[in-house]
Amino acid sequence: MIHTIWTLLAFELKLQLRQPAALWMLLLTPVLLGPGALIGGELMMSTMEAANKPTIEDDGSADDSQRWRIHAPPHFAEWLEDGDRIAIVGGNVPASGDIGDADAQASVTLEGRKATIGFRVDSSRSRSARDAVKEVLKRRKAALLDERFVNAGIAVAPDEVVTIAVEDHTTEAARAAGPFGVALPGLILLGLAMAATYTAVDLVTGEKERGTIETLLTSRADRRSVLLAKFGIVCGSAIVSGWVALASIWAVQLAGYLNLPTLLGADGHTEVPASALLLMGGAVVLLGFQMAGLAIVLATYAPDYKTASMISGPAMMFALTPSGIGAFPGIELNAGMALVPVANVALAFKDLLVGELGVGMLIWVAAASAAHGAVAIYGAWLLLGREEALIGSASGSERRTLGYYGRDAAILFVTAVLCMWFFGQLAQSTDPVWGMVFTQVVLFGGLAIAGVAYLGLPWRRTLSLGAPSRRNLALAVVGGVLAPGAGTTAMWLQSPLIPVPTALAESMGAALIGDHHLLTILVSFALLPAVFEELLFRGTLLGLVRNSLSTTSQVLVIALLFGMMHLSVIRLFPTGAFGLLATIAVIRSGSLWTAVVMHALNNGILLTIGYFEWTPPEGILPLVACVGAFAAVAGMHHGIKGGGVGV
Amino acid sequence: MIEVRDLVKRFATDRVVTAVDHVSFTAEPSQVFGLLGPNGAGKTTTLRILSTLLSQDSGTASVCGFDVAKDSAKVRGSIGFLSGSTGNYGRLTAREMILYFARIQGVDNPGARTDALIERFEIGNFANQRCDRLSTGMKQKVSIARAIVHDPPVLILDEPTTGLDVIVSQTFLRFIEEARSDGRCVLFSTHIMSEAERLCDQIAIIHSGRVLAIGSLDALRERTGERYLESIFIRLVERDDR
Numbered sequence: 001m002i003h004t005i006w007t008l009l010a011f012e013l014k015l016q017l018r019q020p021a022a023l024w025m026l027l028l029t030p031v032l033l034g035p036g037a038l039i040g041g042e043l044m045m046s047t048m049e050a051a052n053k054p055t056i057e058d059d060g061s062a063d064d065s066q067r068w069r070i071h072a073p074p075h076f077a078e079w080l081e082d083g084d085r086i087a088i089v090g091g092n093v094p095a096s097g098d099i100g101d102a103d104a105q106a107s108v109t110l111e112g113r114k115a116t117i118g119f120r121v122d123s124s125r126s127r128s129a130r131d132a133v134k135e136v137l138k139r140r141k142a143a144l145l146d147e148r149f150v151n152a153g154i155a156v157a158p159d160e161v162v163t164i165a166v167e168d169h170t171t172e173a174a175r176a177a178g179p180f181g182v183a184l185p186g187l188i189l190l191g192l193a194m195a196a197t198y199t200a201v202d203l204v205t206g207e208k209e210r211g212t213i214e215t216l217l218t219s220r221a222d223r224r225s226v227l228l229a230k231f232g233i234v235c236g237s238a239i240v241s242g243w244v245a246l247a248s249i250w251a252v253q254l255a256g257y258l259n260l261p262t263l264l265g266a267d268g269h270t271e272v273p274a275s276a277l278l279l280m281g282g283a284v285v286l287l288g289f290q291m292a293g294l295a296i297v298l299a300t301y302a303p304d305y306k307t308a309s310m311i312s313g314p315a316m317m318f319a320l321t322p323s324g325i326g327a328f329p330g331i332e333l334n335a336g337m338a339l340v341p342v343a344n345v346a347l348a349f350k351d352l353l354v355g356e357l358g359v360g361m362l363i364w365v366a367a368a369s370a371a372h373g374a375v376a377i378y379g380a381w382l383l384l385g386r387e388e389a390l391i392g393s394a395s396g397s398e399r400r401t402l403g404y405y406g407r408d409a410a411i412l413f414v415t416a417v418l419c420m421w422f423f424g425q426l427a428q429s430t431d432p433v434w435g436m437v438f439t440q441v442v443l444f445g446g447l448a449i450a451g452v453a454y455l456g457l458p459w460r461r462t463l464s465l466g467a468p469s470r471r472n473l474a475l476a477v478v479g480g481v482l483a484p485g486a487g488t489t490a491m492w493l494q495s496p497l498i499p500v501p502t503a504l505a506e507s508m509g510a511a512l513i514g515d516h517h518l519l520t521i522l523v524s525f526a527l528l529p530a531v532f533e534e535l536l537f538r539g540t541l542l543g544l545v546r547n548s549l550s551t552t553s554q555v556l557v558i559a560l561l562f563g564m565m566h567l568s569v570i571r572l573f574p575t576g577a578f579g580l581l582a583t584i585a586v587i588r589s590g591s592l593w594t595a596v597v598m599h600a601l602n603n604g605i606l607l608t609i610g611y612f613e614w615t616p617p618e619g620i621l622p623l624v625a626c627v628g629a630f631a632a633v634a635g636m637h638h639g640i641k642g643g644g645v646g647v
Numbered sequence: 648m649i650e651v652r653d654l655v656k657r658f659a660t661d662r663v664v665t666a667v668d669h670v671s672f673t674a675e676p677s678q679v680f681g682l683l684g685p686n687g688a689g690k691t692t693t694l695r696i697l698s699t700l701l702s703q704d705s706g707t708a709s710v711c712g713f714d715v716a717k718d719s720a721k722v723r724g725s726i727g728f729l730s731g732s733t734g735n736y737g738r739l740t741a742r743e744m745i746l747y748f749a750r751i752q753g754v755d756n757p758g759a760r761t762d763a764l765i766e767r768f769e770i771g772n773f774a775n776q777r778c779d780r781l782s783t784g785m786k787q788k789v790s791i792a793r794a795i796v797h798d799p800p801v802l803i804l805d806e807p808t809t810g811l812d813v814i815v816s817q818t819f820l821r822f823i824e825e826a827r828s829d830g831r832c833v834l835f836s837t838h839i840m841s842e843a844e845r846l847c848d849q850i851a852i853i854h855s856g857r858v859l860a861i862g863s864l865d866a867l868r869e870r871t872g873e874r875y876l877e878s879i880f881i882r883l884v885e886r887d888d889r
Binding site for chain 2: 004007008010011014015018019210211212214215216217218219220221222
């Protein structure tokens with residue numbers, strides 16, 4: 001097999017080298033990215049100078065046990081000299097009590113009634129420290145209230161005692177590395193994705209169109225070898241393109257037209273070390289794996305050049321989007337993010353520039369990227385083995401005649417996610433309650449109805465609008481009461497890999513509950529999602545995939561899509577767990593209303609608990625949640641009966 | 648050499664179509680077996696299953712004793728596949744293309760085998776030209792050389808003369824006759840009656856995925872009472888349509 005793959009590799013390589021356009025794409029595009037980076041870098045520098053961010057300074061006054069390591073601006077140092085410093089948080093952040101460590105990550109100073117926490121938003125350790133300091137301050141506030149006021153019977157608002165403010169003291173180097181670390185993968189990815197797409201389309205779709213694929217597939221070489229060889233060339237093209245882009249950027253810097261060290265800040269970053277560059281070259285290999293995998297899948301799927309060009313452009317742009325994820329404050333490379341394709345390498349680039357990427361994390365990112373490539377190759381292999389990959393697939397209208405609406409479901413879901421991403425989030429950040437009303441009624445409800453209307457499907461059957469039996473309705477009520485256990489269990493299980501930052505949980509809860517009346521909260525965040533999210537996911541989308549997927553796949557796919565729609569890695573599994581229960585309920589009962597009842601109860605219970613700030617006793621929650629989750633799954637799967645609807 | 652039993656293949660397009668409907672036949676060495684049928688009769692699908700490009704829904708098929716579903720690699724090593732729509736790699740020269748396929752097919756001395764085929768098919772004058780600059784006849788010669796580079800005992804040819812002029816077609820037909828003389832089993836699909844009359848030892852007439860009749864030309868004449876293959880074909884198809 002190795003000999004065959006080697007022969008095929010040489011064969012495919014010769015084919016590519018005989019194509020001048022391929023070489024052009026492979027070399028010239030990334031070469032041009034150097035000057036592109038120059039212009040972008042200079043613009044970034046001027047923007048940063050204009051922003052007049054704090055300079056870096058070490059006050060040098062702290063003793064060994066409380067050494068100051070935060071790069072602080074001058075005015076911050078002046079506060080320290082006031083002697084009002086009350087805490088410095090170290091690397092191993094204590095939950096409470098005295099704080100002091102050589103590896104300080106955050107600080108707090110007290111001026112009158114105002115406590116200011118200093119931290120760096122680009123460092124996960126610093127953010128953890130910030131959260132811990134906040135926790136300490138909160139406890140101190142509570143203690144103050146208890147000791148001085150509450151016991152004395154005087155009602156005082158906490159903010160009259162201490163006001164907690166948070167200030168970002170990110171260093172200039174880190175600030176510069178952040179956007180450049182975001183921009184750099186994007187610049188490299190652009191050429192890399194183009195090289196991967198062009199090569200894949202030529203080697204796979206082109207073979208189908210030119211009628212040469214049959215010669216290969218009827219030769220002694222098996223399909224796996226053929227595919228691996230093609231993947232090798234596509235991957236190689238992408239990697240060479242990425243390396244050329246990196247070299248081009250570096251060459252422009254050597255020529256004096258782009259000053260990376262200045263760009264990255266003078267302190268501690270007088271030069272970008274060669275090791276970092278080598279690691280970046282390694283990161284390009286990982287990107288090459290991911291992009292080549294995607295390109296091969298698309299090229300195998302497309303029956304001809306026209307289709308390939310239609311789907312490759314948007315797909316690659318969609319794939320490039322995660323490269324900008326590092327631009328979002330607070331998103332760091334961790335074990336969970338390392339599993340997200342493209343985003344993991346983009347974040348690794350950023351950490352490399354700041355000098356924070358550990359070997360362990362690098363290996364984890366590499367393993368995840370290799371797995372992405374392997375999954376893509378397997379997908380392409382499955383596609384190459386299918387008739388439609390060889391002789392063309394049925395047209396949209398033909399598929400629909402047979403009742404296959406899988407592609408329509410995919411388009412509807414992507415539209416819903418994009419609408420949620422752009423319009424839903426904007427609306428909800430403007431006003432949580434009215435934003436949610438808009439998102440649910442207009443976006444989700446509108447898309448669910450538009451999808452069914454456009455395809456001309458029967459409403460009642462597609463959306464499973466039939467009334468449930470009393471037994472199923474009763475079980476849905478029980479399932480809805482137990483359902484929070486499923487989400488809580490999922491969150492608990494994922495916590496070692498994808499922890500929920502305390503600050504994030506607090507801010508999410510605060511944003512939802514705010515100072516609204518409980519009834520307003522329940523209507524906008526429990527009832528409306530129960531109706532309209534269910535209408536879209538367990539109604540339209542489930543109805544569309546009914547004929548295309550097995551029952552198990554329907555449950556898994558709809559649950560996964562439901563989780564993805566929440567646009568959060570942290571909420572993916574908890575919401576997906578609820579999605580599992582609700583999808584099982586609809587499939588087995590044949591009625592959407594079972595899921596609506598469950599959804600309303602699930603959200604309502606969680607919101608009510610949050611509203612009254614009820615905290616369960618330590619250690620009890622996981623046990624209760626697990627029992628609830630198990631009972632809910634068992635109840636939905638074995639109790640509910642009588643389904644079988646859909647298109 | 649080729650044994651097909653109750654082969655069934657369905658496609659879901661605008662409706663579920665049974666492209667191959669319980670097809671059975673046997674083709675022997677030193678025999679040209681013709682699959683004769685109109686467009687859409689199921690000829691190409693049958694040949695694609697035999698060459699392991701597609702998988703059957705039911706039934707069995709074997710080539711040189713190897714099951715197409717279970718021993719697909721050995722089947723591919725035993726066949727030379729060529730169709731009218733098969734293209735050449737335009738960016739390679741004729742020599743490079745034959746040489747690469749000799750290597751892919753695991754031929755012992757690929758260089759010598761390539762030279763032998765270049766000489767046999769009189770490709771020498773254009774062996775170092777890129778395939779996209781060759782004439783149709785030259786391309787067909789390269790395709791034939793590519794298909795038999797590993798000296799396969801079975802040739803599967805799917806309407807190989809479609810779109811070719813008379814002179815190039817003759818080259819092809821001569822090649823099929825030579826293959827039979829060499830002891831190869833040639834499975835050959837066509838809708839050109841004169842080719843089938845000239846070449847085929849056994850003919851299977853296929854319509855709507857089903858085999859309507861199998862036999863030598865003489866046997867088919869006797870069965871239908873018609874002299875010419877075209878008349879035999881029309882009579883059988885019309886009878887089936889009724």
